[in-house]
Amino acid sequence: MRYGMAIDTRKCVGCSDCVVACQTENNVPHGYTRDWISETVEGIYPDLALEIRSERCNHCDNTPCVRTCPTGASHVIEGGIVKVTHEECIGCAACIESCPYDARYFHPEGYVDKCTFCDHRVKNGQDPACVSVCPTHCMYFGDLDDPNSEISKIVAKNKVKVLAPEAGTKPQIFYIV
Ligand code: SF4
Numbered sequence: 001m002r003y004g005m006a007i008d009t010r011k012c013v014g015c016s017d018c019v020v021a022c023q024t025e026n027n028v029p030h031g032y033t034r035d036w037i038s039e040t041v042e043g044i045y046p047d048l049a050l051e052i053r054s055e056r057c058n059h060c061d062n063t064p065c066v067r068t069c070p071t072g073a074s075h076v077i078e079g080g081i082v083k084v085t086h087e088e089c090i091g092c093a094a095c096i097e098s099c100p101y102d103a104r105y106f107h108p109e110g111y112v113d114k115c116t117f118c119d120h121r122v123k124n125g126q127d128p129a130c131v132s133v134c135p136t137h138c139m140y141f142g143d144l145d146d147p148n149s150e151i152s153k154i155v156a157k158n159k160v161k162v163l164a165p166e167a168g169t170k171p172q173i174f175y176i177v
């Protein structure tokens with residue numbers, strides 16, 4: 001079992017429903033966020049293309065955030081989901097510094113927080129909140145180890161990329177481009 005996400009940038013309209021759903025589902029405090037929308041323009045004028053991406057922790061296979069955590073608060077659970085045990089976090093920020101994606105933030109209650117792939121929903125057979133509300137159905141979540149899962153088929157048949165591959169973290173969110 002290896003959970004991952006595929007996001008079709010060609011169908012994302014930047015509505016931010018995924019961001020609002022995450023904040024509501026996970027009680028993310030006002031002014032903070034576990035996921036966000038990025039926009040980049042590529043090409044040379046007048047042949048320009050806008051890419052809109054819903055971004056969050058990539059639940060990497062190679063995790064500097066876990067390696068640098070001195071207390072074990074940052075850890076990996078079944079399915080490759082990277083989590084933080086709030087009670088064990090001393091707020092040293094080593095994980096924040098080591099993440100190439102700026103995927104973590106300081107919760108005002110004194111610990112580091114980030115996307116969990118909504119593992120509390122996943123273990124009940126539900127999709128993460130962001131995936132479940134996307135109005136264009138451009139987000140896919142599932143088991144990348146199962147060649148017959150929808151996400152595996154989507155990743156296999158489309159041109160995909162990961163963000164900042166040069167960082168060597170082996171991200172598990174694939175963007176269809
Ligand atoms: Fe894009 Fe879907 Fe998020 Fe809207 S909910 S910003 S369409 S990924």
Ligand code: SF4
Pocket residue numbers: 056057058059060063064065066082098099100101102103104114169
């Ligand atoms: Fe760690 Fe950052 Fe990768 Fe998430 S995106 S697993 S916080 S290195």
Ligand code: SF4
Pocket residue numbers: 068069070071072073074084088089090091092093094095096112
């Ligand atoms: Fe670990 Fe918390 Fe320090 Fe991050 S801030 S490295 S989770 S103890």
